Amino acid sequence: MTGVDVSESALAAARNKADDGRVSSARFVRADINGLPQGMGRFDVIVGRRVLMYQKDPARCADALIGHLEPGGRMIFQESDGMLSPFQPCRMPLHAKVLAWMWDTVAREGGDVRFGRRLYAVMKTAGLSVTLARAEAVLHTPESGSDLGWAAKAMAPRMVSEGVATLEEIGAETLEERLRTELMKSGEPFFRDMAFGVCAEMTV
Template identity: 25%
Template sequence: MTDDTPQPTGNEYLLDNQQSEAGERFAALSALFDPWTFRHLEGVGVGAGWRCWEVGAGGASVPAWLGGRVGPTGRVVATDIDTSWVGGASEGGFAVLRHDVASEAPPPGGPFDLIHARLVLVHVADRDKALRSMAGALRPGGWLVLEDADPALQPLVCPDEYGPEQELANRLRQGFRELMRQRGADLAYGRKLPRLLREAGLADVEADAYFPVASPACTVLEEATVRQVRDKLVAAGLATDDEIDRHLANIAAGGLDLATGPLISAWGRRPAA
């Protein structure tokens, strides 16, 4: 059997944190997914004194929330390959470290009671290695909570495709997914998380999914994402400038019900020694 998973074409990350749209995307992702994420983190019992590792933090909202939960007796370390938007301890009671989960040893402060990553592994080339590294950094009884997209389950940004504006939006989303695929993203990764957690030796594994269909945050996220990848879509022949301008105008007109792909959350516990 051959592995037909596309390999990355280079080290360039499609949604680079250095671009101005990154902050808009992080704010929209927080509005969409933070309540869902916090529900799962509360569910595994995170509380005072816990040691937590937030992987690929992006923005500050999740590590800041964790810092409030663990209090002064706990510790939260937030890592990312680009920490430009994370902030730091003075803002939310957490430490920040530049770190690549796929190629570096876990950060200081472990073993951890909780390790969490949201919308990270789907973009990582060696995601299996990264997952094993996280699972290995748990203390006995500690929890790994992974949340990742599965755009192959629901590939449309406009599920109600009733007119040319919606058809254009979905065509551009198809182009965006192709750019992700070319860079090695696994567009069916989310559904695999329960199995992968079990294969990593974790117990009490569960999973569920969240699927926003329309919200102001979905609109902000779509506009920022399209602007961020505009040049790459055009360069790859996946869209024209005119198509992108029309889509952005359609978004601004307010007549599109914009969705996201399902976010699948899975969690498991390292068995006690």
């Protein structure tokens, strides 16, 4: 298995997980998926999550990746879509605000916050045969807990640098606790994400 990312910190996190014994015989390579080194070879499956939505031209990126598929190989991608953001329960104003900050930040950085719904078409246009297409609403409840506070804290420097929110507005030290309290009190699920997944095959 080969893990690829442009970010050294993402690769370091992946190496740590692999060292936990969760993955055997993995190698991790710093590279851009728009132009993987030829020497990297071909793969029977290429899997990615929330990565095509950040590419300037996702269709070209998919084409470039197909060049690294074995004949008959598969591409499996899951990409998010901010379509649920406007529909948050009214008793969760903090959740709604924080989620909107996150999507605004991604949009200002050039990410396509409506990419999830385009994933199927991108795979088809790339000439792949789609064998499975699904969309799943990801709900957070008191039972499931929520990663929103953690994710927003991790994104705080980017939110500030994009002018989406100030450090004072984010209030990172207390954010997770405030979100937890709101989730516990609301009695309704929080609509965290709409995740679109596509499994596609190269026809031989």
